[in-house]
Amino acid sequence: MKLVKIVALMMCLSLLPAGLAFAGKDLDAVKKKGFIQAGVNGGVFGFGMPDEKGVWKGLDVDTARAIAAAIFGDASKVKFTPLTAQQRFTALQSGEIDVLTRNATRTLTRETQLGLNFVHVNYYDGQGFLVPKKLGVKSAKELDGATVCVLPGTTTEQNAADFFRSNNMKWKPVVIENTTELAKTFFAGRCDVLTSDASQLAGTRAVAPNPKDYVILPEIISKEPLAPAVRHGDDQFRDIVDFSVLAMINAEELGINSKNVDQMLKSKNPAIKRFLGVIPGNGKALGLDEKWAYNIIKQVGNYGEVFDRNVGPKTTLGLERGLNALWTNGGLMYSPPFK
Numbered sequence: 001m002k003l004v005k006i007v008a009l010m011m012c013l014s015l016l017p018a019g020l021a022f023a024g025k026d027l028d029a030v031k032k033k034g035f036i037q038a039g040v041n042g043g044v045f046g047f048g049m050p051d052e053k054g055v056w057k058g059l060d061v062d063t064a065r066a067i068a069a070a071i072f073g074d075a076s077k078v079k080f081t082p083l084t085a086q087q088r089f090t091a092l093q094s095g096e097i098d099v100l101t102r103n104a105t106r107t108l109t110r111e112t113q114l115g116l117n118f119v120h121v122n123y124y125d126g127q128g129f130l131v132p133k134k135l136g137v138k139s140a141k142e143l144d145g146a147t148v149c150v151l152p153g154t155t156t157e158q159n160a161a162d163f164f165r166s167n168n169m170k171w172k173p174v175v176i177e178n179t180t181e182l183a184k185t186f187f188a189g190r191c192d193v194l195t196s197d198a199s200q201l202a203g204t205r206a207v208a209p210n211p212k213d214y215v216i217l218p219e220i221i222s223k224e225p226l227a228p229a230v231r232h233g234d235d236q237f238r239d240i241v242d243f244s245v246l247a248m249i250n251a252e253e254l255g256i257n258s259k260n261v262d263q264m265l266k267s268k269n270p271a272i273k274r275f276l277g278v279i280p281g282n283g284k285a286l287g288l289d290e291k292w293a294y295n296i297i298k299q300v301g302n303y304g305e306v307f308d309r310n311v312g313p314k315t316t317l318g319l320e321r322g323l324n325a326l327w328t329n330g331g332l333m334y335s336p337p338f339k
Helices: 002-014 025-033 059-072 088-094 108-113 155-166 179-187 198-206 235-254 270-275 282-286 292-299 303-310
Strands: 036-040 078-082 116-118 123-125 127-132 146-150 171-175 193-197 214-216 224-226 229-231
Touching (some): 025 235, 059 078, 059 235, 059 303, 088 116, 127 155, 127 198, 155 171, 155 193, 193 198, 198 214, 235 282, 235 292
Parallel strands (some): 036 078, 146 171
Antiparallel strands (some): 123 224, 127 193
């Protein structure tokens, strides 16, 4: 009797569309409440921080808006929760947030032991050191005996310990949990050095009392692939978050941006027609409207637009594309085919 029931159940499952077969509680919960709850940094200029009017700005913030545009057709259907480094993974595990878009490094331990799924990288980074110019330091290898401001419970803290140990140098960590308070401590002179991802150092220096008084040292001591993360257990939601990031990259590869996306709907290029939903299929595969990618690009922009708007050469941070350029331009940003 049991065997008959199992066979019947398998036959029923085989008749379900692929998207429904992998649907889960996280996506259902997001759709039911009508918005995404995204965990962000809250204190890193250029990545996740409210402006003087209280409007959230940043590359990670725009990533969350892209996910909302894909699911709801409306990039504004997202609410932001500022989280410290120590709070971020617990908030995701507990269900306080639906997705973490907060400059978190993908690592083996986090992916396995914490029960998280990281998706495609939205910023390739590496750890560096910020020092006051008045110290006269030109290299990180001149930091023997320095006091170092660092966030606890981060890959940054581990990397710094490894760096000083491997170079036979002593250091004294000054550990403060909150990003904003950590920067204030550094600018107040309570530590010689601030160490973090190089992008965060640029963002921190940008809001310094006098940015020209500080310099980022040339050494990059780690790989920091920063990516959004979701909980284990909902493959469909994970796929949507993953391909929302990839859609921005793919759009830039295809030459589609927020200004020309309507014109591109008339393109005869099959790859563009599939991407924008003129030829249906991708939307159904994800369980979304066929215009999900169009909505991302129309409302948020392609990856190049998001980068330039938040952290690019013409912003206060002034970051070059570097590793975050498209693969066709010597970078690491590469999207699988959308078909």
